[in-house]
Amino acid sequence: MTTAIDYPALLARHVATSPRRMTPELFPYDFAVGNPPPEALPLQELIEATARALDREGRDLAQYLAAEGYLGLRQVIADKMARHERVTVTPEQIIVGNGSLQLIAMLIDCFIDPGDTVIVEAFTYVGTLRLLRRARARLVGIPVDEEGMRTDCLAETLHALQQQGIRPKFIYTLTNFHNPLGVDLSAARKRQLLQLATTYGVPIIEDDVYGDLRMEGDTPPSMLAMDTAGSVVWLGTFSKILAAGVRLGWAVVPPALFPYLIDHKLDSATNTFASLVVAEYLRGRLDERVQEVVAVYRSKRDALLAALERHFAGRATWTRPKGGMFLWLTLADGTDTEAALEQARRAGVNYYPGVAFSAMGDSGRNSLRLAYGYPPLSAIEEGVARLAEVLATPSH
Amino acid sequence: MTTAIDYPALLARHVATSPRRMTPELFPYDFAVGNPPPEALPLQELIEATARALDREGRDLAQYLAAEGYLGLRQVIADKMARHERVTVTPEQIIVGNGSLQLIAMLIDCFIDPGDTVIVEAFTYVGTLRLLRRARARLVGIPVDEEGMRTDCLAETLHALQQQGIRPKFIYTLTNFHNPLGVDLSAARKRQLLQLATTYGVPIIEDDVYGDLRMEGDTPPSMLAMDTAGSVVWLGTFSKILAAGVRLGWAVVPPALFPYLIDHKLDSATNTFASLVVAEYLRGRLDERVQEVVAVYRSKRDALLAALERHFAGRATWTRPKGGMFLWLTLADGTDTEAALEQARRAGVNYYPGVAFSAMGDSGRNSLRLAYGYPPLSAIEEGVARLAEVLATPSH
Numbered sequence: 001m002t003t004a005i006d007y008p009a010l011l012a013r014h015v016a017t018s019p020r021r022m023t024p025e026l027f028p029y030d031f032a033v034g035n036p037p038p039e040a041l042p043l044q045e046l047i048e049a050t051a052r053a054l055d056r057e058g059r060d061l062a063q064y065l066a067a068e069g070y071l072g073l074r075q076v077i078a079d080k081m082a083r084h085e086r087v088t089v090t091p092e093q094i095i096v097g098n099g100s101l102q103l104i105a106m107l108i109d110c111f112i113d114p115g116d117t118v119i120v121e122a123f124t125y126v127g128t129l130r131l132l133r134r135a136r137a138r139l140v141g142i143p144v145d146e147e148g149m150r151t152d153c154l155a156e157t158l159h160a161l162q163q164q165g166i167r168p169k170f171i172y173t174l175t176n177f178h179n180p181l182g183v184d185l186s187a188a189r190k191r192q193l194l195q196l197a198t199t200y201g202v203p204i205i206e207d208d209v210y211g212d213l214r215m216e217g218d219t220p221p222s223m224l225a226m227d228t229a230g231s232v233v234w235l236g237t238f239s240k241i242l243a244a245g246v247r248l249g250w251a252v253v254p255p256a257l258f259p260y261l262i263d264h265k266l267d268s269a270t271n272t273f274a275s276l277v278v279a280e281y282l283r284g285r286l287d288e289r290v291q292e293v294v295a296v297y298r299s300k301r302d303a304l305l306a307a308l309e310r311h312f313a314g315r316a317t318w319t320r321p322k323g324g325m326f327l328w329l330t331l332a333d334g335t336d337t338e339a340a341l342e343q344a345r346r347a348g349v350n351y352y353p354g355v356a357f358s359a360m361g362d363s364g365r366n367s368l369r370l371a372y373g374y375p376p377l378s379a380i381e382e383g384v385a386r387l388a389e390v391l392a393t394p395s396h
Numbered sequence: 397m398t399t400a401i402d403y404p405a406l407l408a409r410h411v412a413t414s415p416r417r418m419t420p421e422l423f424p425y426d427f428a429v430g431n432p433p434p435e436a437l438p439l440q441e442l443i444e445a446t447a448r449a450l451d452r453e454g455r456d457l458a459q460y461l462a463a464e465g466y467l468g469l470r471q472v473i474a475d476k477m478a479r480h481e482r483v484t485v486t487p488e489q490i491i492v493g494n495g496s497l498q499l500i501a502m503l504i505d506c507f508i509d510p511g512d513t514v515i516v517e518a519f520t521y522v523g524t525l526r527l528l529r530r531a532r533a534r535l536v537g538i539p540v541d542e543e544g545m546r547t548d549c550l551a552e553t554l555h556a557l558q559q560q561g562i563r564p565k566f567i568y569t570l571t572n573f574h575n576p577l578g579v580d581l582s583a584a585r586k587r588q589l590l591q592l593a594t595t596y597g598v599p600i601i602e603d604d605v606y607g608d609l610r611m612e613g614d615t616p617p618s619m620l621a622m623d624t625a626g627s628v629v630w631l632g633t634f635s636k637i638l639a640a641g642v643r644l645g646w647a648v649v650p651p652a653l654f655p656y657l658i659d660h661k662l663d664s665a666t667n668t669f670a671s672l673v674v675a676e677y678l679r680g681r682l683d684e685r686v687q688e689v690v691a692v693y694r695s696k697r698d699a700l701l702a703a704l705e706r707h708f709a710g711r712a713t714w715t716r717p718k719g720g721m722f723l724w725l726t727l728a729d730g731t732d733t734e735a736a737l738e739q740a741r742r743a744g745v746n747y748y749p750g751v752a753f754s755a756m757g758d759s760g761r762n763s764l765r766l767a768y769g770y771p772p773l774s775a776i777e778e779g780v781a782r783l784a785e786v787l788a789t790p791s792h
Contacts, residue, residue: 004626004652005597005598005599005626005652007599007653007656010563012505012509013509015506015656024460024461024462026459033459033460035460036458038455038458039455041455043450043455043457046446046454050673051443055443058437058439059435060641061434061640061642062431062434062437062640063420063429063434063640064420064429064430064635064641065420065641066420097663098494098667099664102663112408116408127664134662167406198401201401201402202401203406230400231401243668244457244459245456245461245665245668245672246667247663247668254401256400256401260407260411263411266527267497268523268643269643270643271641271670272639272640272642273642273643273667273669274670277669374458
């Protein structure tokens with residue numbers, strides 16, 4: 001006679017307190033998902049790149065590569081970093097991951113014991129939030145204004161923590177086209193943030209996964225480019241300019257951290273097949289690809305801003321992102337965007353309620369994030385009209 | 397003025413005690429790497445499958461899929477499990493990972509707190525060993541003979557542990573064509589092992605990543621097929637029949653464990669691009685592919701066995717695997733295969749010394765593992781001749 005296995009009794013202690021995953025589900029008017037525009041996928045070019053890459057280097061697919069990943073892709077990334085960020089990095093400083101999310105998970109695994117303090121923006125990326133909460137980090141959220149993280153508040157926080165004998169493990173910040181707020185960290189703030197970080201001996205994780213999607217203005221220098229103390233881990237991705245499904249993100253890692261971080265890449269190298277193909281596709285045409293896809297994002301952003309003007313003027317405020325794929329809509333006090341979500345979904349409209357991004361609890365209840373990469377251009381006006389109708393209902 | 401970041405002072409506590417990674421490096425006569433035969437890669441077919449898959453489903457690449465991975469590939473896997481293992485599993489029980497290694501890492505993360513006990517074979521897969529040591533599991537290695545793990549010893553161990561109030565978190569076993577030993581777990585032993593596991597309430601991780609590579613005899617039923625209590629997590633891979641670089645392994649997970657384990661897939665879905673292509677390539681021709689590649693492995697195994705007969709008869713004993721890609725060579729007492737490795741590499745020959753696989757310390761010093769998937773057929777005789785010369789040198 002057999003006994004059924006009592007799995008809950010066997011699990012590691014952290015399992016009971018882990019936040020559960022979210023299952024993606026698409027709606028007809030989907031302003032929730034951070035997907036790139038499916039109509040702009042270069043499918044034929046990827047097919048052709050597959051043929052060229054496999055003809056030339058396909059036999060490498062037999063190998064288990066080193067955990068850093070395929071050298072050819074790391075060379076493409078180093079070249080991109082040199083041209084776009086004006087930093088000299090070698091492929092040996094780059095780790096390729098299954099999206100930037102894997103690198104965030106590795107960084108958290110590498111730095112965080114339960115109870116450790118981490119500094120984030122008061123509203124920040126839900127993927128990072130979930131992983132930090134899972135690791136039982138103590139989150140300190142810094143207010144954000146139209147210039148990004150408020151470095152005056154950061155200075156006060158770092159000082160206060162130091163008085164308590166607490167050194168934060170790192171500062172995680174989304175620099176360009178903030179998720180979810182749609183604002184940029186200004187050049188002056190970047191300099192102040194870097195100065196504070198190095199003064200207090202706290203590394204910065206500069207998450208710039210949207211930086212390629214600039215529609216207006218010039219790209220200000222990254223903190224990575226300003227850094228002379230090895231303080232900055234830089235995160236990038238091909239998910240937004242190419243496809244989420246190629247699952248290729250990367251970290252540029254200071255040499256003093258690299259040997260520790262690479263030991264947290266537990267699953268060996270990230271997909272060699274996708275890496276070969278994406279490197280072949282992007283080699284020599286990365287900038288052209290960025291221009292193509294930014295044009296699509298821009299048309300969707302403009303359509304969304306126009307629709308908001310029509311349907312929300314006088315009822316709400318919203319950020320006007322200079323790039324990226326997100327904006328932040330703030331409604332009248334007392335509105336509950338989380339409570340309204342079910343009704344919105346019944347109307348075919350999806351979004352992320354503001355509280356989902358709140359690092360320190362329950363802020364942002366009258367705000368929501370609109371992502372404009374995925375929905376068809378032709379659906380944006382109707383989606384916003386439906387959203388306005390849902391949010392006009394007195395029950396929220 | 398800036399302060400350089402003191403990374404070692406900031407890292408999580410487990411980092412200091414983690415075993416370091418191994419960097420793969422290829423040698424002219426490489427019997428170390430567990431790579432599949434590069435000359436048997438179906439590159440043209442993968443190119444054609446890419447075109448078909450992207451033409452039909454390429455727009456899905458814009459999406460972030462659920463953590464389980466691409467449904468089409470999970471359907472191919474469920475179909476394979478039904479035909480090869482005679483088990484009915486639905487795609488909802490399957491998680492696709494970046495190789496089976498990621499699933500092993502997830503299982504360890506899900507089950508193990510420092511000090512927890514895990515049962516393994518006395519010699520076992522180095523990837524699992526490294527991750528278990530990193531998690532500070534207490535390893536109990538069970539002796540192995542020509543029928544696989546000795547279930548009489550397992551019974552004694554489980555009883556003794558129970559007397560001490562210790563319930564092991566799981567039993568990890570490599571069933572077909574054991575890595576590194578090249579033996580099979582017999583059908584009788586499988587029944588006994590499953591009975592013991594269910595009696596003691598301990599789940600089994602049945603790692604069958606080599607099971608497709610059968611050259612002789614019939615495949616005995618898996619423990620997964622015998623299991624009626626949800627005791628078995630089954631691991632498979634496409635790395636050995638297709639390419640390590642497609643990085644696609646999977647777990648079949650009992651429903652009672654599934655919601656916990658999927659929460660440990662921290663990096664979102666495994667590569668969609670590779671999943672689309674591999675599913676398209678394998679759909680309807682998986683068995684044909686297995687036959688093709690097994691013929692290549694068989695010719696290499698036979699060449700290796702013949703070369704060992706010529707160069708090691710009377711000096712060593714070795715296992716004669718009925719499939720898979722590994723055999724275990726045992727030399728005279730006093731031989732130190734770890735000490736000999738540097739000299740072997742200077743002669744262009746690479747292998748894994750036996751101690752690398754030892755769960756409980758320093759066993760296997762006069763043994764080594766020979767992997768025969770990767771080296772060219774034409775290199776096997778010369779490689780074994782060189783190995784024999786190195787190991788004949790009195791310094792070892």
